[in-house]
Amino acid sequence: MTTVLITGTSSGIGLATAVTAARAGLTVVATMRDPGRDGDLRAAADRAGVTLDVRRLDVTDPASARACVEGVRETYGGLDALVNNAGVSNFDPTMEMSTPEALRANFEVNFFGVIEVSRVAMPLLRAAGGRLVTVGSVHGVVGQPFNEAYAAAKAAVEGFMESLAPVAAAHGVRVSVVVPGFVSDTRFGIFPDINRKTIRAASGPYAPAFDAYLDWVCGPGWEGAGQTSWQVADVIVDALTAPDPPFRIPTGPWASRYVAGKLADPDGSAVQAMARTWLGATP
Template sequence: MTTPRICLITGTSSGIGLATAVAAARAGFTTVATMRDPDRAGPLLDAAERAGVSLDVRRLDVTDADSVTACTEAVARDHGRLDAVVNNAGISNFDPTLEMSTMAALRANLEVNFFGVIAVSRAAMPLLRASGGRLVTIGSVHGVVGQPFNEAYCAAKFAVEGFMESLAPVAAAHGVKVSVVVPGFVRGTSFGIFPDVNRKTVEAASGPYAPTFADYIAWVGGQGWEGAGQQPQDVADVVVDTLRADRPAFRIPTNRWAAEYLDQKLTDRDGGVVGTLARTWIGRPELP
């Protein structure tokens, strides 16, 4: 009998994190499901009960250094090892571009989506080196292709891509496999949903950018993401496959749409293709 592998997942109160925690437990991992507020664990525990699995639910706030340290040390103490980490916790933003946002909002986005990932990875790495483990991070197509009016989120996801790509060969030399799982638009989750954003609020908040922002909203609400949508479970299945693969790739898109979307950037040496594409999103295809 083999010892079950221990997997810690951040941001498991909903969405991709919730689905991944349950899927990992079903795949045989002893799953440490973490979240900033354990009082919000109800949906996760209900899903685990329906799936017939048990989870070790713990508090972990990726922006709180003491919380990160306390959680990883407790996992090592209680389970004796750590074999995998899935960096999933994150926040989204929808600001009417750089000038109309605030430095506090921009910093908060980077703090969670980039520095939070790095803090957890840094704390876990000694344990992953000891076990020859896996470090998997939920990225985004927006970490490869910039998206108008999502500057801070894209910056954080670009930073995650660059950091993990740089870390991967070093980690591999010391027995740790690093991967970034890249979903597109995920349905069935509140992430990225802004019910109070509409034409009226756009006009009020966007200043001189209001017409451009309105065109972007129209594109998003129309055919902008046609073929892109996935459910959290679809992404969770890819994450679990990555955790179990003998030689996982570094960058793993979660469906065909995401793969084709990334291809537009990764084969775009001078940036012209993505620039042209982005101009269609804001209703200005004629711009140079």
């Protein structure tokens, strides 16, 4: 039975992915920084009639990542798949409000944490001929105003994984980045009025642009973009189980159209085929 480790499962996409993967017959190690926040996850698992192995993993702590992956190896004899889902968002005009410390904290979770967990898991994934799936964002393909730090971190993750994918494939590991758009039932999709007032007050010369941007986000700009975390989870589990998943997997028609507006190779197949020839593969 396939064993998959999923980060950031206390809520949202991670919670839905853990339950969906377990329903699909996978053995799920559901991790989170604070296992004391597992109530919603366990309740969802109970409703679905599935069992999860909940463990602690702080993606910003290399020792925690090593201990968790080693514990999985000891319990299950290996690891077949990793889903990098843990992440944080920020929503403010970076040039006016964010401190260097806040920007670095964003990258610690959204970029360096992803890379560290992937690094320590890779020997087990190589041994299993496994899967490495990372939750990206349309913001990592098309930069988003007032989401500069988050967009930059997600773009860095996509660049890293795109570079890693042909090397990993040469060792039997398939790498994919799942690209959601607007996820309506997570905190990433909530723009409370108090945030608007607070951010606008601190935006200085950027306040008019911020007002126009948020009017677009909360109005027609994201029309058709909304998905639930459970719909995104279905796409992630497909990436774990499909015989030959592409590198980049938008989670629906809206996300596909959105990234296609920038990319001539929307699912990354052409770039990956070209890159594999650089490593000696036959075209």
